[in-house]
Amino acid sequence: MSIKLYSTLSRRKEDFETIEPGKVRMYVCGVTVYHKAHIGHAMFALVFDVIRRYLEYRGYAVRHVMNFTDVDDKIINRANQLGVNPFELAEGYIREFQQNLADLNVLPATINPRATQEIDLIIKMIEGLIEKGFAYPLDSDVYFRVDKDPDYGKLSGRRLDDMQAGARIDVDNRKENPMDFALWKASKPGEPAWDSPWGQGRPGWHIECSAMNLNHLGEQIDIHGGGNDLIFPHHENEIAQTESLTGKQFARYWVHNGMLQLSGEKMSKSLGNLVSIDDFLAKHKADSLRFLILNSGYRNPLSYSDEIVEQADRAIERLQSGLRPAEAAAAGASTQDLEDLQKQMVATRTGFEQSMDDDFNSAGALGYLFELVRVINQAHAEGATAAQLAPAQDLLKELTGVLGLQLENSRAGDQAVEPFIQLLIDLRLELRAQKLYQLSDLIRNRLLDMGVILEDGKGGTSWRFK
RNA sequence: GGCGACGUGGCCAAGUGGCAAGGCAAGGGUCUGCAAAACCCUCAUCAUGGGUUCAAAUCCCAUCGUCGCCUCCA
Numbered sequence: 001m002s003i004k005l006y007s008t009l010s011r012r013k014e015d016f017e018t019i020e021p022g023k024v025r026m027y028v029c030g031v032t033v034y035h036k037a038h039i040g041h042a043m044f045a046l047v048f049d050v051i052r053r054y055l056e057y058r059g060y061a062v063r064h065v066m067n068f069t070d071v072d073d074k075i076i077n078r079a080n081q082l083g084v085n086p087f088e089l090a091e092g093y094i095r096e097f098q099q100n101l102a103d104l105n106v107l108p109a110t111i112n113p114r115a116t117q118e119i120d121l122i123i124k125m126i127e128g129l130i131e132k133g134f135a136y137p138l139d140s141d142v143y144f145r146v147d148k149d150p151d152y153g154k155l156s157g158r159r160l161d162d163m164q165a166g167a168r169i170d171v172d173n174r175k176e177n178p179m180d181f182a183l184w185k186a187s188k189p190g191e192p193a194w195d196s197p198w199g200q201g202r203p204g205w206h207i208e209c210s211a212m213n214l215n216h217l218g219e220q221i222d223i224h225g226g227g228n229d230l231i232f233p234h235h236e237n238e239i240a241q242t243e244s245l246t247g248k249q250f251a252r253y254w255v256h257n258g259m260l261q262l263s264g265e266k267m268s269k270s271l272g273n274l275v276s277i278d279d280f281l282a283k284h285k286a287d288s289l290r291f292l293i294l295n296s297g298y299r300n301p302l303s304y305s306d307e308i309v310e311q312a313d314r315a316i317e318r319l320q321s322g323l324r325p326a327e328a329a330a331a332g333a334s335t336q337d338l339e340d341l342q343k344q345m346v347a348t349r350t351g352f353e354q355s356m357d358d359d360f361n362s363a364g365a366l367g368y369l370f371e372l373v374r375v376i377n378q379a380h381a382e383g384a385t386a387a388q389l390a391p392a393q394d395l396l397k398e399l400t401g402v403l404g405l406q407l408e409n410s411r412a413g414d415q416a417v418e419p420f421i422q423l424l425i426d427l428r429l430e431l432r433a434q435k436l437y438q439l440s441d442l443i444r445n446r447l448l449d450m451g452v453i454l455e456d457g458k459g460g461t462s463w464r465f466k
Numbered sequence: 467g468g469c470g471a472c473g474u475g476g477c478c479a480a481g482u483g484g485c486a487a488g489g490c491a492a493g494g495g496u497c498u499g500c501a502a503a504a505c506c507c508u509c510a511u512c513a514u515g516g517g518u519u520c521a522a523a524u525c526c527c528a529u530c531g532u533c534g535c536c537u538c539c540a
Contacts, residue, residue: 047540158469159469228540229539230540233537296479296480301471301472301534303478307478308477312490315489321503366489367480377505378506380505382505457498
């Protein structure tokens with residue numbers, strides 16, 4: 001069975017076929033680095049991380065490119081406000097975002113190109129577009145001529161006639177068509193600038209992505225992704241530029257994720273309603289955020305609230321419960337239990353793959369993983385040994401890993417405390433044997449306050465970090 | 467005004483023609499000194515109104531509601 005994925009261009013699910021067999025060229029629009037990254041940015045990164053991981057699970061070699069826009073008006077404005085060098089400002093946020101992604105267990109992209117590293121190619125492309133009549137210089141700017149592009153609007157499903165140019169911004173009367181967009185922008189004194197045939201300036205927002213695609217993936221790519229707020233104008237313009245220049249179809253599949261919303265509104269820098277990735281990770285595990293995103297369709301909007309984060313925290317604990325070690329004194333599960341476990345393993349992998357093949361239906365896939373957890377726990381409760389649980393637990397680890405979940409219980413760097421915890425457990429065991437329950441409960445409660453949970457089972461007391 | 471998406475139990479959410487996955491919460495039970503975890507049981511006819519069909523949450527029409535894009539935006 002093949003993978004199906006929804007493409008914004010055709011507005012339907014399509015069979016996934018790559019240009020080169022077994023290889024995927026995937027470009028994902030990254031961020032403009034002028035501000036701390038928020039969990040909305042994390043969403044796109046997580047969505048495409050899961051897509052990439054699943055494609056690799058399916059045997060594809062994925063060349064994953066995610067760019068950084070490191071020069072633009074917003075960066076310059078903010079640098080001016082802060083009185084710092086715009087390049088240094090961008091560099092700092094790039095480092096921070098990469099650290100955020102690492103903290104979220106997002107695999108590093110194959111390449112992270114930056115707009116400022118592509119200037120030569122950008123200029124060549126603009127020259128090519130001018131030669132072909134798709135662009136025209138105006139003073140020291142260069143604009144793309146939308147009227148020359150017959151299928152302009154095909155991605156976003158708009159026609160030029162329908163668009164109320166200037167409805168919310170002032171029309172630049174110098175342009176041939178109000179919808180013409182900048183390929184090259186003249187710079188003001190003191191702003192970052194590069195030499196060009198049209199004078200000192202910098203690239204427009206859209207052309208950089210076209211250039212990075214061309215440079216790192218080629219004229220034609222398999223998947224082009226990003227948030228659905230980029231469909232228009234950014235991706236529309238990218239198609240227009242690239243296809244006008246090459247005369248070939250640019251991306252086979254356009255994949256867009258829905259927006260993360262906070263209190264009913266899109267989370268965005270301009271609205272000021274954001275939760276930074278750092279804020280989130282200070283209170284919750286990376287797995288929790290990933291679960292939130294996996295648990296709903298990637299194309300749907302996702303409403304963020306304390307309540308659903310709390311639910312995600314619990315759900316992760318539930319998945320972790322499937323990985324608990326067998327009781328030391330386990331007697332072994334019955335043949336029937338082991339058969340059930342075996343059946344569920346087959347059902348889980350099959351269901352997982354069928355769900356994920358269907359446009360990366362991770363919520364459906366999670367359903368099968370929870371069912372596996374239940375059957376593992378049943379066997380666990382029936383006395384399965386470590387060896388009996390291992391195959392199912394390995395499967396659980398493997399498939400949650402495909403989704404990028406870590407399910408780690410222990411906190412890094414805390415190994416040193418383990419002997420002391422064990423000492424307290426042994427002490428408490430003695431107190432309980434003497435029925436000194438007040439003291440034994442005191443130990444349990446105090447450890448809980450410190451984030452260590454004790455659980456008394458048949459085979460002794462086990463513990464885990466909260 | 468134009469384009470588009472969505473509306474499934476208290477909450478999140480899958481399912482897009484054939485008896486409504488899963489998670490969280492809640493209630494009951496087993497286990498336990500107690501607790502926690504785990505296990506067992508209970509918990510929805512799918513916004514509303516029409517229509518098509520042997521059969522609809524799933525297709526069509528209408529209504530109501532929520533949201534996104536059209537401007538920088540993941």
